Amino acid sequence: MEDVLRSLGFLCLGSRMKRIGEQLQADTQRVLDRLDMRIQSSQYPLLAALDRLGPLPVGELAQSLGVAQPGVTRSVALLAELGLVEVNPSEEDQRRRIVSLSRDGRRLVDQAKRDIWPGIENAVADLCADLSGPLLGQLAAIEDRLAATPLHRRAENARVVAP
Amino acid sequence: MEDVLRSLGFLCLGSRMKRIGEQLQADTQRVLDRLDMRIQSSQYPLLAALDRLGPLPVGELAQSLGVAQPGVTRSVALLAELGLVEVNPSEEDQRRRIVSLSRDGRRLVDQAKRDIWPGIENAVADLCADLSGPLLGQLAAIEDRLAATPLHRRAENARVVAP
DNA sequence: CAATGTTATATATCAAGTTATAGACTTATG
DNA sequence: CATAAGTCTATAACTTGATATATAACATTG
Incomplete structure (x- = not known):
């Protein structure tokens, strides 16, 4: 099935970036869910x-x-x-x-900075590794890579690689 | 005022792409409003x-x-x-x-393809012209360019250049 | 061929963004 | 110094995405 947003290129860039952003957020949410974060x-x-x-x-x-x-x-x-x-x-x-x-918020942020954000950042960095060239091509690569290996799998791997 | 999403880099890439997408959609909407489109x-x-x-x-x-x-x-x-x-x-x-x-839908699409979409596509292409290098840098450039010259201004110029 | 499972769509609810506007407070001015 | 203008936050209404679930139609199978 043709991906219409991709075919339309610059014309629908807004919708497309929104779509990618939403997928990244949803995948990130999965990583957080597994770690029992409440927000x-x-x-x-x-x-x-x-x-x-x-x-x-x-x-x-x-x-x-x-x-x-x-x-x-x-x-x-x-x-x-x-x-x-x-x-x-x-x-x-x-x-x-x-x-x-608040005190709880401070604690949550400190924990996230130590235990959670690095893994997510690595996963996203992995997703975007070695990308270059025109924007539309990079976006297509990100979509393809996300479809092949969702972010939460990358987070696991990234955490192993970067202890 | 520091742009936190930008500072956080890969960690908040999802939020950032969503934010850019929303701005592009809103700017596109402005172009359409001026052309009296009803959707x-x-x-x-x-x-x-x-x-x-x-x-x-x-x-x-x-x-x-x-x-x-x-x-x-x-x-x-x-x-x-x-x-x-x-x-x-x-x-x-x-x-x-x-x-x-429908027949009306067909007519609307034909009109849009002829009179509207090319201008928008040119405006966005102009926005993304000559971008290269890492993704985060390109996103930052897009944000800076949008802040400097909103899309609807680019649409005007693009229409003049590409008749 | 009836019962069960699967698939396609609609509906309900939620989330997170938007714009427009109202209300409270501050600043400026005649 | 009273009033007008401006600024900051909250609220209302809307948009557009999501997920979960219900319903109806089709498919499978014992």
Whole structure:
């Protein structure tokens, strides 16, 4: 069966990148599920942002993640519910709400940085290894490789190779 | 403000590709809005699939687009509502419902192929022109270029260059 | 050939993004 | 200094993807 998005090339590049991104996220989720993590893969970037940049107001968090503010408001509400982040009003400006990692969130991030993220990063790096040339060709190669060996298998192998 | 997804590299490649895809779709939508098209940019791949492959049952349509079947069922219902596709039960197998372009759908696709898609394709090709090297670098270049000159501006220019 | 299993589609629910807008607070100005 | 304008966050409504499951039609088999 012809892959129409691939055939259409640049015309549907947006749909195609979205599709690849979704598959990567879903595969990553599988890896996390096996490790008994209780949050969605899509929440990690927010936690990583707080880890890298320290406490941030909602708007700057959205900007640093490159998403719209309401999405961050919702994610923050969810993570606060789980006890992974804390939200405090800013002292200088009562409109701003400063988001920071809670103790549990700190622990989760530290564990992820040590035990989980390296494996995922290696798996994705493996997936993209030795790619070069035009973008569309690289995307096709990624799709083919993912179909041949899903990410969670690569994560296992990668973990063996990089202890 | 640091772009966290970019800093995290392979670890968040899925989120990042999704983000780029969404921006491309949104920008494409802007181009279409200006041209008074009444459907969403995300529906075009389905119409293009029917155009390329002819009438197809729902499942094969999903497969050719690389998305899950319920998404196609929903899109088809929407496009049928708009009168752009028709759905008929298969004769051999009463479970299958064959989707095809209606007369209006045919006309829309023909018009799009003639007047609209080339401009979009050129704009995206322009966006990706002269890219080479590692994937992450190309993605960063695309993000930078999109930020500098949004797609709808490129579409205008591309149309002038390629009559 | 009835019962069981399989397949195709529809439906329900969820997730995570979007835009538009409202409400609270801050800043600027006449 | 009161009011107007602006900024920050939350909420509502929508989009578009996903998975899980129900239903209906077909296929197989004891």
